[in-house]
Amino acid sequence: MNFDLTPEQDQLRDAVRALGRRYGHGYFVEKAKAGEHTSELWHEAGRLGYLGVNIPTEHGGGGGGITELAIVCEELAAAGCPLLLLVVSPAIAATVIARHGTDEQRKRHLPGLADGSQKIVFAITEPEAGSNFHRLGTVARRDGDDWLLSGRKCYISGVDEAQYVLVVARTGDASTGKLKPALFIVPTDAPGLTRSKLDMEILSPENQFLLYLDDVRLPADALVGESLDAGLPALFSGLNPERITVAAMGAGTGRYAIDRASEYTATRKVWGGRSIGSHQGVAHPLAHAAVQVELARLMIHKAATLYDAGRDLEAGISGNMAKYAAGEAAALAVDTAVQALGGAGMTTEYGVATLLGAVRAGRIAPVSREMILNFVAQHVLGQEKSY
């Protein structure tokens, strides 16, 4: 068992931490409040190679794995910049295309994903299907060599700043109940694809959208992979990276909040000479949250190590557990930090309550805590599936 990062991973962690701190949470909040994106940070991270750490070197990436990408996600979040699009573009889209795309798709998309000049977001969730992706109603039909896509997607992050959206559709007849998923790389300006922004109670520079696909015509090579058979493995290949990196983002956010609160409670004095942190009623909840975050980090490390070793099934279990643990730990850490800061906790200046919406959403998306518990009950505890 090895808990140490390699020297290269250590260097990456230090370098990403330094980059994140140069921007900081103030920058993240300022962009969110102005309705702008964190483009400067994104492009600088791309130029420095951090967005492509997990992309093969022959396509302009760093040739590392999800361990490296998780480090990037965690350290930027720990600096107060939790970038959700790291989870969709380099983690999901780049993995799906690198593993299952055609040579042509790899050449067209991976270099841009690696240097940050291209963003590909991910659309699976639908209003009717929700957590039950077997009910997906977005249909792909053949029309000569082309494909026609119709359906609706919801809560899709980052469509306004991406060139493409990776759409999960079903092929064949929706009424048979048999899902044969297929993934399509759809330009966000394709005729027939429209979007409307959702008003979300999350302070974030990244937005969520409803997407409407109305006979969106796509050439044959928009389908990920050489044939329809690539659909299911391609879809599943994106799930472990998604869970592991979103967990890393949660752990980083938890660290950020605990750091902010600890700095404050160590110096704030309202009862004479002792800091408020000397009172166990203040310190213990923070210490408890720190333990939960550290436990989540251990599981993230395990899941990423298993994934990078090609042990996908075990990584699936650890990745889900890591996502669950980190989602809960991040929400606990931010809430506890707000409490420890008192009134200051609710101000924008101290930069903690600004994350309440984001960490709350982290218990729902990209997979809810209940669906993870269902997964663990079924695949670890051998319980009968209830749905």
Ligand SMILES: Cc1cc2nc3c(=O)[nH]c(=O)nc-3n(C[C@H](O)[C@H](O)[C@H](O)COP(=O)(O)OP(=O)(O)OC[C@H]3O[C@@H](n4cnc5c(N)ncnc54)[C@H](O)[C@@H]3O)c2cc1C
């Ligand atoms: C900020 C944010 C960003 C997102 N970004 C994206 C994105 O980029 N792309 C994308 O495709 N989707 C995205 N989503 C959607 C997200 O993945 C879904 O919201 C999530 O999977 C839950 O689906 P739902 O909202 O339809 O909830 P529902 O499926 O309607 O579930 C509602 C509640 O019931 C619970 N529940 C449902 N079924 C069961 C069951 N069988 N057992 C126990 N409990 C159950 C759920 O856990 C949940 O608490 C995003 C969501 C948010 C909030």
